[in-house]
Amino acid sequence: MIPISSYLVVSALLFVTGAIGVLIRRNALIMLMSLELMLNAVNLSFVAYARMLNDVGGHVFVFLNITVAAAEAAVGLAILLTIYRTKATVNVDDLNLMQH
Amino acid sequence: MFVDFLIVLMKAGVVIFALLNLAGLLTWAERKQSAIMQDRIGPNRANIGGITAFGLLHPLADGIKMIFKEDFIPQGANRVLHTLAPAAALFPALVVFAVIPFGDVLIIGGKEISLQVANLNVGIVYIFAIASLSVYGTMLAGWASNNNYSLLGGLRASSQMISYEVSMGLSVLGLLMIYESAQLNVIVQQQGELLFGFLPKWGIVLQPLAFLLFVTAALAENKRVPFDLPEGESEIIGYFVEYSSMKFGMFFLAEFVEIVVISGLVTTLFFGGWQFPYLQADGFHWPFALGVLHLPHGLVVLMQVGSFTLKVLLGCWILLIIRWTLPRFRYDQVMRLGWKMMLPLALVNLLVTAIVILLVT
Amino acid sequence: MEVFLFWIFAIVSVACGVMVVLHRNPMNSAIYLVVTMLCLAGLYILLMGAFIAVIQVLVYAGAVMVLMLFVIMMLNLREETLRREGRPAVWVFAGIIGFIVVLRLARLFPDAPADLAMAPDFGTIEAVGSQLFAQYMLPFELTSVLLLIAIIGAVILGKRTTP
Numbered sequence: 001m002i003p004i005s006s007y008l009v010v011s012a013l014l015f016v017t018g019a020i021g022v023l024i025r026r027n028a029l030i031m032l033m034s035l036e037l038m039l040n041a042v043n044l045s046f047v048a049y050a051r052m053l054n055d056v057g058g059h060v061f062v063f064l065n066i067t068v069a070a071a072e073a074a075v076g077l078a079i080l081l082t083i084y085r086t087k088a089t090v091n092v093d094d095l096n097l098m099q100h
Numbered sequence: 101m102f103v104d105f106l107i108v109l110m111k112a113g114v115v116i117f118a119l120l121n122l123a124g125l126l127t128w129a130e131r132k133q134s135a136i137m138q139d140r141i142g143p144n145r146a147n148i149g150g151i152t153a154f155g156l157l158h159p160l161a162d163g164i165k166m167i168f169k170e171d172f173i174p175q176g177a178n179r180v181l182h183t184l185a186p187a188a189a190l191f192p193a194l195v196v197f198a199v200i201p202f203g204d205v206l207i208i209g210g211k212e213i214s215l216q217v218a219n220l221n222v223g224i225v226y227i228f229a230i231a232s233l234s235v236y237g238t239m240l241a242g243w244a245s246n247n248n249y250s251l252l253g254g255l256r257a258s259s260q261m262i263s264y265e266v267s268m269g270l271s272v273l274g275l276l277m278i279y280e281s282a283q284l285n286v287i288v289q290q291q292g293e294l295l296f297g298f299l300p301k302w303g304i305v306l307q308p309l310a311f312l313l314f315v316t317a318a319l320a321e322n323k324r325v326p327f328d329l330p331e332g333e334s335e336i337i338g339y340f341v342e343y344s345s346m347k348f349g350m351f352f353l354a355e356f357v358e359i360v361v362i363s364g365l366v367t368t369l370f371f372g373g374w375q376f377p378y379l380q381a382d383g384f385h386w387p388f389a390l391g392v393l394h395l396p397h398g399l400v401v402l403m404q405v406g407s408f409t410l411k412v413l414l415g416c417w418i419l420l421i422i423r424w425t426l427p428r429f430r431y432d433q434v435m436r437l438g439w440k441m442m443l444p445l446a447l448v449n450l451l452v453t454a455i456v457i458l459l460v461t
Numbered sequence: 462m463e464v465f466l467f468w469i470f471a472i473v474s475v476a477c478g479v480m481v482v483l484h485r486n487p488m489n490s491a492i493y494l495v496v497t498m499l500c501l502a503g504l505y506i507l508l509m510g511a512f513i514a515v516i517q518v519l520v521y522a523g524a525v526m527v528l529m530l531f532v533i534m535m536l537n538l539r540e541e542t543l544r545r546e547g548r549p550a551v552w553v554f555a556g557i558i559g560f561i562v563v564l565r566l567a568r569l570f571p572d573a574p575a576d577l578a579m580a581p582d583f584g585t586i587e588a589v590g591s592q593l594f595a596q597y598m599l600p601f602e603l604t605s606v607l608l609l610i611a612i613i614g615a616v617i618l619g620k621r622t623t624p
Contacts, residue, residue: 005570016559021482029487071611078618229515232523
């Protein structure tokens with residue numbers, strides 16, 4: 001049998017990977033995808049704890065979390081499309097209108 | 101434990117064997133049916149030693165031809181995705197059949213075998229989850245061909261598919277509310293009960309509008325006529341223009357397997373699945389308390405499986421007839437139908453079902 | 462059997478998660494993310510969350526990632542504009558720090574076995590639904606408002622304003 005801490009270690013690894021992706025990558029699309037990876041890691045830890053504490057409330061929260069992530073992905077991608085139409089780049093380092 | 105695993109494996113093997121063979125037969129049936137409807141003979145040349153067998157050797161000839169053709173990957177295309185896309189298109193079509201029951205419990209030597217590969221608690225939601233995965237095969241095929249026109253075809257096809265997934269899911273919710281369960285074997289068993297004493301409670305009797313919406317949405321998901329502008333045989337470049345030999349064969353086969361799957365789903369949800377009218381587990385129970393006719397167990401199971409097969413075949417035949425009767429929709433008409441007509445209708449159906457259930461109970 | 466499945470799902474999901482972050486082309490990253498989400502759905506099934514597993518496949522892998530793939534295809538980035546980001550030293554340093562963070566976190570995880578007592582209908586549609594519509598009704602209604610706002614926002618932002 002697999003102890004619950006194994007699932008939590010997988011969740012921690014995915015979360016840290018997503019965080020590194022958001023911080024180091026400069027391509028806006030990959031930053032959004034790393035953000036989704038972090039949300040997925042949190043969902044996994046919620047489901048693991050729900051199993052341990054025998055509480056379905058964890059599953060309900062994962063359901064709502066997936067919904068919020070979907071809404072955020074939609075709006076984030078729409079913003080990205082608008083930026084691409086005006087500045088023709090998806091690199092967040094180039095989105096700098098301030099004076100040097 | 102090991103015997104259970106072996107039984108599940110055997111059931112899965114039987115289901116996939118039947119599905120693939122039926123899909124192959126459907127290619128022949130489509131050509132013969134279209135020939136009959138258009139007053140010509142159809143394919144009858146493929147023969148073995150002079151015996152043509154009504155053109156039944158043509159699926160075999162098609163398969164051999166496709167295997168022997170040259171298999172190329174266009175220059176500059178993404179090799180992994182180009183090879184992966186046909187598999188991603190065929191996999192969801194085959195896997196959906198895992199939750200469809202094709203018979204009641206079969207008792208062999210004291211061991212009960214339920215004639216359903218996997219009895220999931222989340223049966224119907226599983227079907228929609230796997231159907232939503234079938235968009236990937238189309239999109240990846242359009243992208244991985246390194247061809248502007250096939251990319252546009254892939255985008256057309258996938259936006260049509262995701263538009264009609266919504267209506268497909270909403271139209272089945274009314275059924276979920278009536279039968280109060282998402283498990284498909286419970287739904288099929290509840291369709292054996294009688295309404296007003298003589299009418300079987302099939303899905304089409306209780307939810308006719310949902311039946312029409314579901315069949316239309318499933319046809320649009322499958323990209324069949326009248327919704328086949330993404331492939332658009334002779335008008336416009338489709339998303340599998342850069343595919344040849346067995347990869348194209350897999351797309352072709354996936355489309356026909358999906359016809360069988362649509363027919364199986366419609367049978368299970370709306371036409372009573374394996375239910376034969378008035379047939380219970382121990383024989384016929386005639387309505388109006390006319391009596392009971394007892395039958396042996398093997399014969400009952402055989403009649404149930406036969407009834408399911410007959411209904412699926414009838415459904416496939418009707419879908420083939422629809423293809424050769426209707427002209428194809430324009431793309432903006434397809435989108436308008438999906439979002440502005442079918443989605444409100446599905447919501448109205450849900451509302452009316454809820455009100456009726458509230459008034460009846 | 463369960464041990465075998467857990468190791469396969471865990472290793473594939475972490476490996477594909479790392480590939481999401483490392484790849485140059487957003488298209489390949491998106492495909493790896495889809496595989497990660499499918500492996501996570503497998504892990505949810507191992508944790509007796511059948512409903513959440515199919516919802517993950519239906520919503521996340523089947524709709525959100527399709528949306529992202531759509532946008533990636535529409536943007537159609539050329540190969541020259543995709544630069545290799547971050548010097549290798551930065552990646553190695555980040556990897557080491559991340560690993561240390563995971564090790565420190567692992568010390569805090571509870572020591573519970575996996576075959577704990579649970580309700581017979583744990584994770585089924587009925588269980589999640591009865592909690593969602595009774596106790597968590599307010600968050601449910603609020604997320605419906607949130608989705609409406611997101612739809613309106615995405616449509617307005619995505620419209621092409623013809624000059």
